[in-house]
Amino acid sequence: MNFHAEVERVFSIDxxxxxTLWTDEEHAARWLRPSITEFEPTIASIDPRPSxxxxxxxxxxxxxxxxxxxxxxxxxxxxxLVFTWSWEDSEEESLVEVMLSEVRDxxxxxxxxxxxxxxxxxxxxxxxxxxxxxxITHLA
Numbered sequence: 182m183n184f185h186a187e188v189e190r191v192f193s194i195d196x197x198x199x200x201t202l203w204t205d206e207e208h209a210a211r212w213l214r215p216s217i218t219e220f221e222p223t224i225a226s227i228d229p230r231p232s233x234x235x236x237x238x239x240x241x242x243x244x245x246x247x248x249x250x251x252x253x254x255x256x257x258x259x260x261x262l263v264f265t266w267s268w269e270d271s272e273e274e275s276l277v278e279v280m281l282s283e284v285r286d287x288x289x290x291x292x293x294x295x296x297x298x299x300x301x302x303x304x305x306x307x308x309x310x311x312x313x314x315x316x317i318t319h320l321a
Contacts, residue, residue: 184297186307190314191289196281199288200259202317203279204229214239215312217319229256235264251277266294273298275306290314 192199202208206225214220224238236250251265254276262279275296282289292310297303 183295184300184303186294186297186303186310187292188294188307188310188314189289189291191284191287192317193287194317196259196283196288199281199290202320203262203281204258209237212316212320213237213313214316215309217316218242229253229262231256273302275302 194202202212204227206227209225209227210223213223213225219242221240221242224240225235226237227233227235229235231253233253233256234250235253236248239247239249241247248269249266250269251267251274253262253264255261255263260281262277264277265274266277267274275294275298278293278295280289280291280293282291292314294303294306294310297306
């Protein structure tokens, strides 16, 4: 099946800075987690080029670890990132597209997460992305 999740949000952050938040390990470590109150900073490894790999370890306050990894399919700086997405404890491999668009006073971020195996998985990933994007607002 091909279930999907869509999330969109506008930030008062310029597009080059937003691109860096997605492609720089130190910056991604600060926000790429479903909740800044329930998770420690992420351990991030990112090689943002076509066929480059990434890996994120999201560590819960209780010590639990959720790791996801994949490869970049498309890197169009500063507009678009496309990458595979596989939780290390799952057979599911999905695809994430991140579009960054300039808007008045900031950047619109649109995440389209496709090739998910079930509606439940789509809802969980959508909730996770909503939490991740909410974490960006706490960076300042």
